[in-house]
Amino acid sequence: MDLGAKLRDRHVFVTGASSGLGMHFARLAAGCGALVTVGARRRERLDALVGELDALGAAEARAVDLDVTQAASVEAALAEAGRAAPLDVLVNNAGISEARPALDISEALFDGVLATNLKGVWLASTAAARTWREAGRGGTIVNVASILAFRVAGAVPAYAASKAGVVQLTSALALEWARYGIRVNALAPGYIATEMNADFFGTPAGEALVKRIPMRRLGEPSDLDGAFLLLATDASRWMTGTCVTVDGGHLSSSL
Ligand code: NAI
Numbered sequence: 001m002d003l004g005a006k007l008r009d010r011h012v013f014v015t016g017a018s019s020g021l022g023m024h025f026a027r028l029a030a031g032c033g034a035l036v037t038v039g040a041r042r043r044e045r046l047d048a049l050v051g052e053l054d055a056l057g058a059a060e061a062r063a064v065d066l067d068v069t070q071a072a073s074v075e076a077a078l079a080e081a082g083r084a085a086p087l088d089v090l091v092n093n094a095g096i097s098e099a100r101p102a103l104d105i106s107e108a109l110f111d112g113v114l115a116t117n118l119k120g121v122w123l124a125s126t127a128a129a130r131t132w133r134e135a136g137r138g139g140t141i142v143n144v145a146s147i148l149a150f151r152v153a154g155a156v157p158a159y160a161a162s163k164a165g166v167v168q169l170t171s172a173l174a175l176e177w178a179r180y181g182i183r184v185n186a187l188a189p190g191y192i193a194t195e196m197n198a199d200f201f202g203t204p205a206g207e208a209l210v211k212r213i214p215m216r217r218l219g220e221p222s223d224l225d226g227a228f229l230l231l232a233t234d235a236s237r238w239m240t241g242t243c244v245t246v247d248g249g250h251l252s253s254s255l
Pocket of ligand 1: 015016017018019020021022039040041042066067068069092093094095096116144145146147188189190191192193194195196197
């Protein structure tokens with residue numbers, strides 16, 4: 001089965017696409033011939049990415065301003081994307097981490113992590129689902145969770161709690177929206193060096209962490225491609241409310 005071909009001519013919206021995994025998912029989808037809309041706050045980066053996506057893909061890519069913590073911004077971004085073509089796939093990828101122990105986290109930082117990682121998923125998912133339901137068409141949502149939804153590490157308590165919330169929200173939305181033909185699944189990556197964490201992997205603690213991954217290496221963004229394409233296409237047509245882990249075995253590391 002050619003999973004990539006299943007994305008051809010689909011309209012895929014990726015949040016937080018100005019770097020890291022979001023940028024990778026946007027490139028992957030464009031390379032499969034999808035119409036890709038990328039949303040984030042750093043517009044200049046998105047505009048550069050759109051040029052690249054156009055060269056990769058069959059369909060014209062678009063960039064929209066998006067702050068996933070703000071309902072008005074999310075609604076405007078999805079409406080703008082929908083005017084170009086009805087949306088088929090929403091990828092809730094935007095996320096931030098605090099990299100601080102619990103006692104050093106301010107209320108504002110805690111709120112910011114939860115607002116981006118959890119509330120943002122809820123805002124974008126409900127905005128997309130409302131449109132799909134009104135149009136009488138289904139849709140597909142892929143939420144980017146993390147292995148920190150299932151186990152913990154030091155200095156990321158808000159992040160871990162937010163990602164556990166994403167997994168549970170995925171299931172709750174899947175339950176409510178299956179009747180509308182809307183599927184909601186999550187992808188839980190293990191550690192992959194991106195802007196979010198690259199500094200850490202240069203430290204002794206980071207190197208020690210890599211040794212605890214059963215496969216003894218960090219992931220590459222492309223290690224997620226199979227699971228991403230599965231969840232974003234009708235190859236997963238009887239899957240909803242689930243979470244697929246891709247982590248080099250990290251969740252199975254010895255306790
Ligand atoms: P990253 O920092 O490169 O990308 C995060 C993106 O989200 C950035 O483009 C950032 O601008 C965007 N963003 C942050 N706040 C936003 C907001 N309010 N509105 C719109 N966009 C916003 O980091 P990475 O690693 O690519 O993260 C992508 C997703 O993958 C995140 O949800 C992260 O939690 C998740 N993840 C990453 C892992 C890793 O090891 N890199 C492992 C597991 C999950």
